[in-house]
Amino acid sequence: AQSVTQLGSHVSVSEGALVLLRCNYSSSVPPYLFWYVQYPNQGLQLLLKYTSAATLVKGINGFEAEFKKSETSFHLTKPSAHMSDAAEYFCAVSENQGGKLIFGQGTELSVKP
C-alpha cells in the first residue's frame, strides 16, 4: 500500500536560509510524486512533480526536489527562503496515471524576518 511520511509538522527558517522539507514514500511500483503548497484559506497549488524523467525536478517559485529511489525520498528544497514561502506543503504519491493521490500529513513552513 502507498504511504507518505513528511518529517516535521512544522519547520521554521530565517529569511534567506535554506528550506528543506522532507518526504519519504512507500510504493510497490515506480511512483508519481508531487509537492503541493497550500496558502491560508486557499486550495492546493502544484509546486512540482516527478514522473520518471529527470530525478531532479524544478518547480515554481524556486523550489526543486530530488527523487532518490534508494532512499525512497523526495525532499523539497529552496536555496533561499522568502517571507512569501510561508505556507503548508504537502507531499503526495500516486501509483498510476489517473490514480488517486495519497498525501502526507503536511509541513507548515514559517519564515522569520
Add this chain to the structure above:
Amino acid sequence: EPEVTQTPSHQVTQMGQEVILRCVPISNHLYFYWYRQILGQKVEFLVSFYNNEISEKSEIFDDQFSVERPDGSNFTLKIRSTKLEDSAMYFCASSPTGDTQYFGPGTRLTVL
C-alpha cells in the same frame, strides 16, 4: 489560465440534511476527483471519476455519498444525510491525462 472552480465556498447545514457541492473542472480535462481535509488532518481521497463512471472510491465514500457529471461541465458531490464528522474542506480536482491533478479552492462544509 484555466482554473477549477467550486461553489459554494462555505456551506453550513444541519445534521441529517442533504448537501450538494459543485465543481467546474478545467475544460477538456477527462479525470475528476474529490478529496476532503478534516481540520488538522491529512487530505484524503474520496472518489475518482473517468469516462462517466466512478473509477475508484475510498472506504469513506459510502452509500451516503454520490457523484455526478450532469451536464458535461459540472461535477457534483452529494452527501445524502450529513453527519457531524462530515465537516471538512472538500476539494475537487481535475486532470487532462491523469498525471497531474489541478485543485479547486475548496468548499468548507460545516455540519451543525
